[in-house]
Amino acid sequence: MTALPGAVPAWHALAESGRLPDLARTIADRGGRLAALWGADGRERGAGFALHAAFVVEASLAWIEVALPAERPRYADLSSTFPCADRMQRALRDLLGIEAEGAHDPRPWLRHGAWPADAHPLRRDVPADATWPNQVEPYAFVPVEGDGVHEIPVGPVHAGIIEPGHFRFSIVGEKVLRLEQRLGYVHKGIDKRFESMDVAAGARLAGRVSGDSTVASSWAYAMAAESIAGVTPPTRALWLRALALERERIANHLGDLGYLGNDGGLAFGLAQFMRLKEDVLRVNAQAFGHRYLMDLVVPGGAARDCDRAGIDAFLGQCTALERELRVLRSIYDDHAGLQDRFLTCGILSPDLAAKLGVIGLAGRASGQPWDARVAPAFEPYDRLAVAMKLARAGDVAARVTTRFEEIDESIRLIRAIVEQMPGGPVRTSLPAAPGGRGLGWVEGWRGEIIVALECSGGRIRRCHVHDPSWQNWPALEHAVIGNIVPDFPLINKSFNLSYSGADI
Amino acid sequence: MYHLLRQIAKTGIKTEAPAHADAALRVAEQRLRTGILGLFGGSLAIRAVDAGSCNGCELEIHMLNNPYYNLEGLGIRFVASPRHADLLLVTGPVSRNMEAALKRTYDATPEPKLVVAVGDCGCTGGVFGESYASCGRIANVIPVDVAVPGCPPTPVALMQGILTAISSGVPR
Numbered sequence: 001m002t003a004l005p006g007a008v009p010a011w012h013a014l015a016e017s018g019r020l021p022d023l024a025r026t027i028a029d030r031g032g033r034l035a036a037l038w039g040a041d042g043r044e045r046g047a048g049f050a051l052h053a054a055f056v057v058e059a060s061l062a063w064i065e066v067a068l069p070a071e072r073p074r075y076a077d078l079s080s081t082f083p084c085a086d087r088m089q090r091a092l093r094d095l096l097g098i099e100a101e102g103a104h105d106p107r108p109w110l111r112h113g114a115w116p117a118d119a120h121p122l123r124r125d126v127p128a129d130a131t132w133p134n135q136v137e138p139y140a141f142v143p144v145e146g147d148g149v150h151e152i153p154v155g156p157v158h159a160g161i162i163e164p165g166h167f168r169f170s171i172v173g174e175k176v177l178r179l180e181q182r183l184g185y186v187h188k189g190i191d192k193r194f195e196s197m198d199v200a201a202g203a204r205l206a207g208r209v210s211g212d213s214t215v216a217s218s219w220a221y222a223m224a225a226e227s228i229a230g231v232t233p234p235t236r237a238l239w240l241r242a243l244a245l246e247r248e249r250i251a252n253h254l255g256d257l258g259y260l261g262n263d264g265g266l267a268f269g270l271a272q273f274m275r276l277k278e279d280v281l282r283v284n285a286q287a288f289g290h291r292y293l294m295d296l297v298v299p300g301g302a303a304r305d306c307d308r309a310g311i312d313a314f315l316g317q318c319t320a321l322e323r324e325l326r327v328l329r330s331i332y333d334d335h336a337g338l339q340d341r342f343l344t345c346g347i348l349s350p351d352l353a354a355k356l357g358v359i360g361l362a363g364r365a366s367g368q369p370w371d372a373r374v375a376p377a378f379e380p381y382d383r384l385a386v387a388m389k390l391a392r393a394g395d396v397a398a399r400v401t402t403r404f405e406e407i408d409e410s411i412r413l414i415r416a417i418v419e420q421m422p423g424g425p426v427r428t429s430l431p432a433a434p435g436g437r438g439l440g441w442v443e444g445w446r447g448e449i450i451v452a453l454e455c456s457g458g459r460i461r462r463c464h465v466h467d468p469s470w471q472n473w474p475a476l477e478h479a480v481i482g483n484i485v486p487d488f489p490l491i492n493k494s495f496n497l498s499y500s501g502a503d504i
Numbered sequence: 505m506y507h508l509l510r511q512i513a514k515t516g517i518k519t520e521a522p523a524h525a526d527a528a529l530r531v532a533e534q535r536l537r538t539g540i541l542g543l544f545g546g547s548l549a550i551r552a553v554d555a556g557s558c559n560g561c562e563l564e565i566h567m568l569n570n571p572y573y574n575l576e577g578l579g580i581r582f583v584a585s586p587r588h589a590d591l592l593l594v595t596g597p598v599s600r601n602m603e604a605a606l607k608r609t610y611d612a613t614p615e616p617k618l619v620v621a622v623g624d625c626g627c628t629g630g631v632f633g634e635s636y637a638s639c640g641r642i643a644n645v646i647p648v649d650v651a652v653p654g655c656p657p658t659p660v661a662l663m664q665g666i667l668t669a670i671s672s673g674v675p676r
């Protein structure tokens with residue numbers, strides 16, 4: 001087991017394929033969880049394939065690498081221990097042809113017909129510009145039978161301004177018996193794309209895996225690159241990153257609270273919260289030159305500093321937001337119609353959330369105490385004592401409350417950051433051609449983002465950006481059961497998961 | 505409702521008159537209003553289609569309806585079906601998994617129709633380029649009238665793009 005240097009406690013270890021199921025069970029028994037799963041092709045280096053898994057064990061990341069043969073690469077199914085492995089395993093099979101033996105679901109996940117079943121675009125002998133004729137294949141949805149059961153297929157293109165995905169409801173009357181999601185529509189071949197990039201160019205791509213989490217994912221990427229380079233960014237850069245991350249959290253939570261009010265029948269809420277969000281974006285643009293802070297976090301630090309006027313604007317906004325949110329929250333809390341829609345709607349129980357491995361905001365609203373800002377508390381969060389906001393009800397109301405409380409905490413954090421942030425440079429250069437492997441782990445607004453990076457000679461060999469939506473999408477299938485169809489948009493919004501982030 | 509109104513009155517919250525960030529917004533607004541009046545009888549229906557974006561462009565499309573830009577107030581509505589749309593606002597590089605759905609949406613939109621490609625990805629394929637999974641820019645899949653660059657383009661840039669499309673491209 002080798003310790004990986006860098007901002008988060010992380011180890012890399014090789015494991016034999018036969019020992020993987022035991023290892024997974026041991027990790028699960030000790031309260032650990034599966035954080036990410038990906039694969040790699042090492043055949044041109046004389047090796048075979050490799051299965052890679054990142055586990056969170058006692059506030060550290062364990063990166064387990066399992067060597068697999070070049071012919072018929074296989075490993076034992078992990079989804080019986082960690083249910084969230086299911087879709088990751090199917091994606092891995094589609095992209096690399098590495099099979100999970102004994103997995104219960106043999107259907108493709110990311111492969112809709114843009115490449116044939118016997119082709120695996122992420123293999124290294126497939127050129128970057130390879131394409132196949134696009135033949136949309138039928139997909140075997142799980143049939144639900146019974147008296148009076150109807151199916152409602154929705155998407156991939158939706159009525160609102162949201163990302164594409166397909167939802168198949170089986171209903172009796174108005175009640176949802178089952179929801180099956182089919183995602184992968186916005187699969188853009190991001191992992192393959194990384195392999196034609198150098199470490200610097202990869203930062204832009206990492207910041208665009210899920211646009212709404214650009215700060216979180218570009219920070220996680222930078223962490224991984226800095227771990228490989230053995231470089232620690234200037235302290236001021238780390239504080240600027242935290243400032244940006246909390247701004248990103250606030251902006252997204254504000255937008256969600258607006259839409260949740262709207263979907264709950266209070267259009268007033270949408271106008272109010274979107275106005276506040278616009279104010280946040282404008283101050284971002286004023287202080288950092290970009291409304292969503294894209295490309296601010298770069299390997300080695302931050303692309304730019306923030307001047308005193310920007311800092312003052314942030315502080316001024318903290319005061320304004322606090323005042324307005326107090327009022328808006330009491331309106332939401334006291335609005336009988338809205339509370340009627342929110343309470344007991346879309347319940348995800350703490351037990352089920354634990355079993356499914358639900359993380360991030362949705363996890364915390366169902367009692368799952370995961371927040372990488374609290375543990376392992378990467379710098380500068382180790383100096384900020386983040387208060388984790390937990391609820392146990394697991395309904396839409398809990399996810400609304402968690403958002404309100406997390407904004408309050410972010411406002412507190414921004415004030416503390418501004419107060420404690422040291423001066424000095426904000427960027428240091430990375431050595432010209434770093435090689436090796438590194439991990440990044442950042443708590444974005446939706447949940448943790450993990451980046452695993454391997455490079456050699458300054459080029460990216462393999463990069464996998466893992467969005468928390470992988471873990472949380474299946475939970476939505478459970479949370480809607482027994483609810484009425486018209487409540488689905490509200491429940492879906494209360495999770496607000498990323499399609500792009502998990503379709504990669 | 506009474507309760508809510510009382511709360512608003514008591515706490516002094518009210519929707520602010522749209523603040524004009526800059527002259528560009530004011531000009532875009534006026535010209536949009538005139539253009540929509542002249543060409544679409546005062547109302548333009550937009551269908552937004554995410555054909556593979558990172559969702560960053562969607563964030564800015566959402567912002568078009570906030571009280572600052574108030575697109576609805578200018579007579580522009582987002583509609584739920586392509587059959588009711590005058591204009592398709594399309595984001596992303598087109599993922600191959602969305603290629604068929606985008607073509608279907610385009611075909612279902614009645615003539616005359618306009619297509620605005622949104623963002624660097626919509627214009628060129630952007631950071632995702634063309635690959636086994638990405639068809640690249642929107643124009644590789646359906647005809648495009650106007651392309652609005654930016655990553656993501658600001659709401660003002662989006663409004664200007666929509667305006668350019670309606671003032672130069674009807675009927676195609």
Ligand code: SF4
Nearest residue numbers: 558560623624625655
């Ligand atoms: S243009 Fe930028 S924001 Fe828009 S989809 Fe592409 S990467 Fe995302």
